[in-house]
Amino acid sequence: MAITRASLVRATTLILLFPILASCGMIEDNEFTRVGFPEPATKEGPGIIELWQGFWIVAIAVGLLVIGLLVFASIKFRRRSDDEVPAQVRYNIPIEILYTVVPLIIVLALFGFTAREQTKLTALTNEYTHVVNVVGFRWSWAFNYVDEGVYGTGTPGVVPTLYLPVDEKVRFELTSPDVLHSFWIPSFLFKMDIVPGAINRFELTPDKEGSFVGKCAELCGQDHARMLFNVKVVSRAEYNQYISGLRAKGQTGMLPPGILPKNETTTNAGAN
Structure with missing residues (x-):
């Protein structure tokens, strides 16, 4: 035809x-x-x-x-006819x-x-107001709120929630005690690997209040699909209330951040 x-x-x-x-x-x-x-x-x-x-x-x-x-x-x-041969171009x-x-x-x-x-x-700056040490471990997450001296954590059966204040720059410090993970919040349009023996850092400023979903984006083993977490970007007043709630539960101090580079620690406090 x-x-x-x-x-x-x-x-x-x-x-x-x-x-x-x-x-x-x-x-x-x-x-x-x-x-x-x-x-x-x-x-x-x-x-x-x-x-x-x-x-x-x-x-x-x-x-x-x-x-x-x-x-x-x-x-x-x-081809226009059965007899026509096109010109040969080398x-x-x-x-x-x-x-x-x-x-x-x-x-x-x-x-x-x-x-x-x-x-x-x-790029890292001195303009952040909060530091959150994100610990990715098999098979959940822990969030050390470094400046406030409290932490939140989850299990494969209990999805943890990361609270962030709106319109305030946050420095994230990613660590792991076991294998490679990847910290990903799709609505933040940013993902960074978590490497045992290293501290990966970045800074973001959430500017919309609401609830968002986060997950591990690095295939890390049997229960990788269960490495989920929630993110709540809230007002400063609600953020302070949440931090006070963690203190009331006795969740003070910091959970172990995992394997760190020699002679290096997570940030002790945010910049003023």
């Missing part, structure tokens, strides 16, 4: 319109512009969204260009240089923007 120009145009149109048509039923608020990411719940989140959007713009542009070239070649150079130096250099520039540009955003996200 012969492929006509009209059928090629129709097929190409459907291919190009499919992502748009498929997403029409999923658009809610600005969900479409986030391209599948959750609404960011930290002040650092919008920068990650912008980076993600940039990658999508480049990917769509490259995809449309490639599909357009395929359609163009299929139509212009299609190489074209300028074109080969072009399709080697342009992808290299695109990859280097994407790498540069990613490195810039990663540097900003992982």
Whole structure:
């Protein structure tokens, strides 16, 4: 069955319109512009969204260009009769240089923007007001509120809750006593590995009150799927009330942070 120009145009149109048509039923608020990411719940989140959007713009542009070239070649150079033999082209130096250099520039540009955003996200400052030592262990989590001198913990059967005050920068210090884990709060758009024998640190500022879900994102053994925790971003008054509740329960001091580097400890107190 012969492929006509009209059928090629129709097929190409459907291919190009499919992502748009498929997403029409999923658009809610600005969900479409986030391209599948959750609404960011930290002040650092919008920068990650912008980076993600940039990658999508480049990917769509490259995809449309490639599909357009395929359609163009299929139509212009299609076989028109049984006797016709197309011209044989061995190489074209300028074109080969072009399709080697342009992808290299695109990859280097994407790498540069990613490195810039990663540097900003992982930079440590003296502007934090709280320090939370997150201890990932098989198969749950412990949260040492370093400045307040209290802790909360969970078990595989009891999901722990991490409380954070809204609009206050928090330094997270990740440690483990056993194997590799990964601390991930999807709505914070940030994930960092927890490595025994190391202290991994980062700082974020939650800016939306609410409840969020966290989990381990590193396959760490039999009960990896049960390594869940909740996050509650609350007002300063509610945060203080929660801390007082932990003291009333006798959950004072710090749980062992796990395996630490030689001559290194977790931060004793937040900066003023």
